[in-house]
Amino acid sequence: MEHTTFESTEERTFQYQNSLPPLPVPPLNESLKKYLDAVKPFLNKEEYQRTFEIVKKFEHGIGKELHHKLLERAKVKKNWLEEWWLNSAYLDARTPSQLSVNVAGSAPYLEHYWASKEGTQLERGAIAVWHTLHFWDLLRRERYVVDKVRGTPLDMNQLRMLFSTCKVPGVTRDSITNYFRTESEGDCPSHVVAMCRGHIFAFDAVHDGHILTPPEIHRQLAYIKKRCHNESNGPGVAALTTKERTQWAKIREYLINLDPNNFSILETIQSSLFVISLDDASPDGTPEDYSMISLLTLTGDPTIRWGDKSYNFLTFSNGTFGSNSDTNAIYFTHEQLK
Structure with a gap:
C-alpha cells in the first residue's frame, strides 16, 4: 500500500496548524440579527416586537460589555470557543454517552462488492482493520493529505483525536486522554483491543516496524x-461505560482501588488505537436500508463496546460493519478508509 488516494508526498498533515488564522468573533449586531431571523417564524407580531425590544436593549447594554470581554478573550486564545464548548457541551454532561453523545452507524460497503454473508466476519473484519491501521500509519507519518477549501488549508488537529484517544469519567467533569504521537513527536501506542462475548483482549498491530498483514490479523x-465461543461469557466490564457519568466515575475508582492491576488494564484499553468488537449479531441490511445496522451500533451488546473510546469498529457475524464513536472523533468517516 505504497500509494493511496489520501496519501501526500509533498505536504505534511499538520504542517499548517501554527499558521491557521484564529477563530474570529462575529460582530454583535450580526449575531443578534441572526437570532431575530431565527425566532421570527415562531412568533406572532406582538411577541416578535417584544423580543426585538429585548434584543435591542441587550445590544446597547450588557451585551456590549460581554462582547468586549469576548474580544479580549480572543486576543489571547486562538480559538475562544473551543474550551467552553468542550467543557460545557461535552465533558460536563452527566448523561450516558453511548445514546446521548456518541455517533454510530453502518459502514458503506453493502452497496458495493461485499454482500452480507454468514461466516465472513473475520475475513472481512481483518481486511477492514488492516485498512484502518494504514490510515493510522498515514497520520503517524504525517502523510495524510491536508484538507483544503479552494486551496486554503483547514484545521487537521481533530484527526489527532481519532486513534489512541479515550474519554475518562469524572465525578463532576470528564477528561480526555490522548496518546497519539506522530513519528517526529515520539513513541505512540500500536496495540488494538478486541472484545468478544464480554471478554477483552489486546494485541500489537505492528511487528518489527510493519503493520500486521490481513492474514496475521485474521x-x-x-x-x-x-x-470466547468455547468459554462462558466474560464479566462484560465495557457495559459500565453506558452508565451515567458520575456513577461510572465512582465505579471506575472502586475498580482501581480494588486491585492496582485494574488501572493497568484500563490504561491498556484507553491507550489502544481503537476497539474491535466481534459482534454475534447478524443484522439485516440492504443498500436501501441501513436501519437495523445503525440501531445495533447504538443499542447492541454493551459488553463489547467501550463507549468512551474514540472509535469502536464493529464487525457483525454476517460480515457487515458498523462503528460506535465518541463524538470527539466526529471528523472520521468510514469513507476515508476506502
Whole structure:
C-alpha cells in the first residue's frame, strides 16, 4: 500500500496548524440579527416586537460589555470557543454517552462488492482493520493529505483525536486522554483491543516496524473468537461505560482501588488505537436500508463496546460493519478508509 488516494508526498498533515488564522468573533449586531431571523417564524407580531425590544436593549447594554470581554478573550486564545464548548457541551454532561453523545452507524460497503454473508466476519473484519491501521500509519507519518477549501488549508488537529484517544469519567467533569504521537513527536501506542462475548483482549498491530498483514490479523481474531465461543461469557466490564457519568466515575475508582492491576488494564484499553468488537449479531441490511445496522451500533451488546473510546469498529457475524464513536472523533468517516 505504497500509494493511496489520501496519501501526500509533498505536504505534511499538520504542517499548517501554527499558521491557521484564529477563530474570529462575529460582530454583535450580526449575531443578534441572526437570532431575530431565527425566532421570527415562531412568533406572532406582538411577541416578535417584544423580543426585538429585548434584543435591542441587550445590544446597547450588557451585551456590549460581554462582547468586549469576548474580544479580549480572543486576543489571547486562538480559538475562544473551543474550551467552553468542550467543557460545557461535552465533558460536563452527566448523561450516558453511548445514546446521548456518541455517533454510530453502518459502514458503506453493502452497496458495493461485499454482500452480507454468514461466516465472513473475520475475513472481512481483518481486511477492514488492516485498512484502518494504514490510515493510522498515514497520520503517524504525517502523510495524510491536508484538507483544503479552494486551496486554503483547514484545521487537521481533530484527526489527532481519532486513534489512541479515550474519554475518562469524572465525578463532576470528564477528561480526555490522548496518546497519539506522530513519528517526529515520539513513541505512540500500536496495540488494538478486541472484545468478544464480554471478554477483552489486546494485541500489537505492528511487528518489527510493519503493520500486521490481513492474514496475521485474521489469525489473532480467529483465536479470540474461538476461545470466547468455547468459554462462558466474560464479566462484560465495557457495559459500565453506558452508565451515567458520575456513577461510572465512582465505579471506575472502586475498580482501581480494588486491585492496582485494574488501572493497568484500563490504561491498556484507553491507550489502544481503537476497539474491535466481534459482534454475534447478524443484522439485516440492504443498500436501501441501513436501519437495523445503525440501531445495533447504538443499542447492541454493551459488553463489547467501550463507549468512551474514540472509535469502536464493529464487525457483525454476517460480515457487515458498523462503528460506535465518541463524538470527539466526529471528523472520521468510514469513507476515508476506502
